[in-house]
Amino acid sequence: MISKQMHIETKLIHAGEPEPLIGGAVTLPIFQSSTFQYNNEDHYDKLKYIRMNNTPNHVALHRKLASLENADAALVTSSGMAAITTALLALLSPGDHFLAQDCLYGGTLDFINSDFKPLGISVDYIDGNKPDTWSKQLRAETRVIYVETITNPLMAVADLKAAAAFARNHGLISMIDNTFASPVNFRPAEWGFDLSLHSCTKYLNGHSDIVAGAVIGREDLIHKIAHKLIHLGGSLDPHACFLLHRGMKTLAVRMKYQNESALAIAEFLAHHPVVEKVNYPGLETCTGHVHARKLLDGFGGMLSFEIKGDAADADRFIERTRLPICAPSLGGVESLITRPATTSHSGMSPADRKAIGISDRLIRLSVGLETTQDLIDDFDMALT
Numbered sequence: 421m422i423s424k425q426m427h428i429e430t431k432l433i434h435a436g437e438p439e440p441l442i443g444g445a446v447t448l449p450i451f452q453s454s455t456f457q458y459n460n461e462d463h464y465d466k467l468k469y470i471r472m473n474n475t476p477n478h479v480a481l482h483r484k485l486a487s488l489e490n491a492d493a494a495l496v497t498s499s500g501m502a503a504i505t506t507a508l509l510a511l512l513s514p515g516d517h518f519l520a521q522d523c524l525y526g527g528t529l530d531f532i533n534s535d536f537k538p539l540g541i542s543v544d545y546i547d548g549n550k551p552d553t554w555s556k557q558l559r560a561e562t563r564v565i566y567v568e569t570i571t572n573p574l575m576a577v578a579d580l581k582a583a584a585a586f587a588r589n590h591g592l593i594s595m596i597d598n599t600f601a602s603p604v605n606f607r608p609a610e611w612g613f614d615l616s617l618h619s620c621t622k623y624l625n626g627h628s629d630i631v632a633g634a635v636i637g638r639e640d641l642i643h644k645i646a647h648k649l650i651h652l653g654g655s656l657d658p659h660a661c662f663l664l665h666r667g668m669k670t671l672a673v674r675m676k677y678q679n680e681s682a683l684a685i686a687e688f689l690a691h692h693p694v695v696e697k698v699n700y701p702g703l704e705t706c707t708g709h710v711h712a713r714k715l716l717d718g719f720g721g722m723l724s725f726e727i728k729g730d731a732a733d734a735d736r737f738i739e740r741t742r743l744p745i746c747a748p749s750l751g752g753v754e755s756l757i758t759r760p761a762t763t764s765h766s767g768m769s770p771a772d773r774k775a776i777g778i779s780d781r782l783i784r785l786s787v788g789l790e791t792t793q794d795l796i797d798d799f800d801m802a803l804t
């Protein structure tokens with residue numbers, strides 16, 4: 421039996437596992453069955469069917485994810501975007517207003533900016549580091565405040581404690597995209613957040629072989645979101661559930677290694693004469709370092725930086741590196757490198773990117789599990 425006090429490494433292995441083990445299987449098998457025998461269920465939502473997110477593979481993941489963040493409940497979804505869009509659509513209605521941090525993941529920003537207006541839902545963007553300015557943007561119809569633990573791609577950490585407190589004081593639902601930190605480095609429920617969202621495609625799965633998402637938090641809200649998910653149909657396939665379940669078991673060892681490796685690489689880059697700026701919450705020079713030290717158990721495996729020159733120089737540097745693969749996404753065992761202007765934030769206009777500080781020469785690195793020194797040697801060669 422797993423208790424709340426146990427450490428995350430133990431919970432990753434044992435929390436949520438079926439008791440007793442099904443047929444004695446040490447690894448939860450894949451229940452590749454779309455439907456299950458009727459067992460006098462008294463409500464439509466309780467019928468066992470993959471779209472209802474209640475097969476044994478879903479249930480085990482829900483329990484494990486909730487336990488990792490010391491939250492009440494969790495729900496897995498077919499992608500990180502399915503988690504974000506389904507949660508927001510479940511909690512906001514026509515006429516509602518919400519506050520969102522001004523530097524969010526490009527897909528989330530694009531969804532908010534293009535899909536909410538026709539639904540009659542409005543948004544105002546807030547500076548995560550200026551809590552004093554937030555109440556000016558409050559309205560009677562404000563329902564939600566939405567932030568990210570570590571922003572993409574500038575790796576800023578906002579005053580998250582203030583965001584949760586602001587929500588509590590004004591009767592709002594607080595939502596946080598915790599993808600970049602993972603439950604190893606930050607557990608939003610412990611800081612008073614109502615809901616945490618994940619692209620499990622990234623650190624939680626960790627092997628760049630599935631797309632998946634999760635919402636973790638207050639039971640009443642998860643129940644509402646689960647109902648919306650049944651309508652929208654963004655449930656996770658049992659085979660992907662199995663892969664996510666398997667990947668999650670090594671999250672703590674991966675994340676701790678990535679925390680250490682990324683910090684060493686950030687420090688190397690910060691001292692290199694050709695590098696102009698490094699964004700990593702573990703560096704004292706970085707925006708949000710003070711918050712990051714207070715809130716996070718580790719600074720994560722993501723960093724971004726600008727080398728001297730222009731976008732063509734940045735591309736040349738990326739081409740010259742031998743170890744990281746030039747690809748979008750993050751959080752896998754292999755290091756990935758991209759220029760956000762051409763990948764994660766290419767949906768934004770150059771002017772909008774510039775306004776939030778994303779230059780065309782910004783390079784983003786997801787540090788994998790390669791030997792740190794090999795990565796540093798590779799970057800040193802590519803910079804020279």
Ligand code: PLP
Nearest residue numbers: 499500501525599619621631632
């Ligand atoms: N949230 C963040 C912070 C992300 O970086 C991403 C994808 O890159 C998403 C959400 C969306 O996740 P998915 O691609 O699994 O839908």
